[in-house]
Amino acid sequence: MTGSTSERLVEAAFALYEEQGYDRTTVDDIAARAGVGRATFFRIFGSKEDVIFPDHDVLLERIRTRLAHATVGTGPVAVVEAAAVVLDHYLAEGDLARARYRLTRTVPALRHRELAGMQRYRQVFGEFLRSWFAETGQVADGDVLGVQLRAELLADSIVTAHNHVLRGWLRGETADPRTQLRTALAAILDLHAPRPAEEPAAVVVLRADADLASVLPALRAAVHEPPPR
Amino acid sequence: MTGSTSERLVEAAFALYEEQGYDRTTVDDIAARAGVGRATFFRIFGSKEDVIFPDHDVLLERIRTRLAHATVGTGPVAVVEAAAVVLDHYLAEGDLARARYRLTRTVPALRHRELAGMQRYRQVFGEFLRSWFAETGQVADGDVLGVQLRAELLADSIVTAHNHVLRGWLRGETADPRTQLRTALAAILDLHAPRPAEEPAAVVVLRADADLASVLPALRAAVHEPPPR
DNA sequence: CGTGTCAACGGTACTCAGTCTCACACGGCC
DNA sequence: GGCCGTGTGAGACTGAGTACCGTTGACACG
Structure with a gap:
């Protein structure tokens, strides 16, 4: 054995x-x-x-710790990387993930179980976004939708985008799912970004595999530096 | 009896x-x-x-027929009214809906079943939106997210907004859930509406697998240089 | 070496959801 | 009367999930 x-x-x-x-x-x-x-x-x-399902508890804990290290300015980065953590896990599974996909498509009971699992990811992202929205004032006080709903909406989008990219890879339609996820999430974060946008806005998504804190000072400096004339 | x-x-x-x-x-x-x-x-x-759950099949059929009557220009109206059909059903249930809410909050098995039910609504809205996006050209051909994902994202938002308003009413926090749903859906449809004119915005996705310094020039360029008109 | 402890495992009995089959009662309908 | 479809009750059966008990084996500690 x-x-x-x-x-x-x-x-x-x-x-x-x-x-x-x-x-x-x-x-x-x-x-x-x-x-x-x-x-x-x-x-x-x-x-x-x-x-047949991965250990969601472990995966969720990894997400929580990644999100917990986000500062006021690095919310989007943290979200993207947290989603990438999950994607990477499935990519590493390889054929196992593909076999699971075949089963969840076929067996209703398994599809329902998968749905229940996904909901937990929505909640984790939602809770993070709610407090992040509140702390950073990303959502105005008099907002039509409100902090709670806006957080839920964005959390939904994150999970759905992840699943969309993952399914594409599972079906063999995607060569580079990682960058595809980052591109999609960047577009989604832009969609949900506060819209008094008369100023030219820039959404920058970086991948900081190393220590995030060590990168931040350099990043801030780079952004605030006067442009080379 | x-x-x-x-x-x-x-x-x-x-x-x-x-x-x-x-x-x-x-x-x-x-x-x-x-x-x-x-x-x-x-x-x-x-x-x-x-x-303890309502007859989802009947409700879904009502949604389908309402959406089927949408023309090219009345997509948003159909979506809002289809969502309102569901909300009205729960409002009419009254105490029954409240009792169900108490149960689904408490019993995991029932919560999971509710999730499985919601997914069907997502699918119905998603399928409608996908074809509507395709027919009306709401989503450009070279879109970053694509028709399929955009439809899923908006369908998610519709269902989530509905549930958000419904929960608020079930908890007795909302006086007029119907207008609240319409307001929320209007804001969401606006959020997902195609951007009128391409404002000078830059979405930059970088991979800093290697040294940060090697990425900085590109980052500065993205932040400071005016976008190509 | 003997002994206590603890965790992992096998076995078994039990409850109950869900399926299936059969028998029966009821109402038309010729 | 006889015939048939439908709704129902009763009971048998499979299998998931739980609870409990006894055994084994590893690892200390004396």
């Missing part, structure tokens, strides 16, 4: 779901194929559906 | 879910309280969760 118990269960589940279909596969089948007891399956994965 | 079998089952289900909790209520309990057999329950409602 290779791999941990958890890995063997995941492999067995994916294999059986694809071979004989989700409905015709029992948890007993999966456990037997992985060489463990049925109880062990339910100890590791709470349900028959959870086996 | 008053009302049809279906109505009695709904009443019994709501009552028992609130009295003793969703998990501690069995379908047998509901059927017994309504004075019918267990099989009858599953004939009318497919599952234990479906009892």
Whole structure:
């Protein structure tokens, strides 16, 4: 037997779901194929559906920490990179992600579970954006939509854009999903940006794989420097 | 016994879910309280969760017919009224909608079912918007986001705005939810409307995988140089 | 070396959602 | 009367998910 118990269960589940279909596969089948007891399956994965999904808790925590490091001026950067964290995870999964895609398209129960998972990402982004809008005054006090709704709307867009790009890659239609996501998110952030725009505005999205704090001073300096004549 | 079998089952289900909790209520309990057999329950409602939700199929069909009557110029009007159809349905439910709200906030299984229901509305709006965008040329051919994604984004916003207004009313915070929905949707449609004239704005997406210094020239150029007219 | 502890696992019994089948009652309809 | 479609109740059955118990094995500590 290779791999941990958890890995063997995941492999067995994916294999059986694809071979004989989700409905015709029992948890007993999966456990037997992985060489463990049925109880062990339910100890590791709470349900028959959870086996095929990534560990959302881990992913959400990574997003939260990335967003928590955002300062007043770097909200958009943090959002883009947080979304990129999730995308990168799926890209790294490769065939596993593709197999999951085939299943979620076919089995309603799995599609619903995926929806429930996505909602948690919306909430995390939404909560961040709500406080960010409030702190930075991005949304005026007398705004028609209000801070709460504007945060929800943008959070929806972020998640939807991510899923759109991801699906494109899963279908093999996208060569460079990472830049596609960044481009899309830049356009979306521009769409949601405050619109007293008579001034020429610039939305700059950077990828700071290294320490963000170390980049910020240089970035500020670069922006505030007089242009070379 | 008053009302049809279906109505009695709904009443019994709501009552028992609130009295003793969703998990501690069995379908047998509901059927017994309504004075019918267990099989009858599953004939009318497919599952234990479906009892408390409105008939989405009917509602979706109403939306589809309303959207189908839209001409090239009346897209936004159709969208607003289609959303209003749904809102009006919930408003007419009154206390029933409020009871459902209490349950969906509390019980995860019901929250997930609600999410699955909402997705269908997103799809209906999304499909309409996609063809409407394509037919009217609302979205340019060389658009960064593309017709498909733009339709998804706007569909998300419509559903989210609806839910936002509805929740506000369910919590007793809103006096006039109908006009509030129309106001919000107007603002959202404006947000997603094609930008009239190309204002001097620069969206710059950079990858700073390497040294920041190597990127700075491009950054300065983007920030300070006037955009090509 | 013996012994306590703790975590992971297997096994089993139980509840209950959901499906299916069969039998029965009721109402038209010829 | 006989016939048929429909709605219903009853009961059997599968399988997910939970709870509990006993076992094993690793790892200390004496």
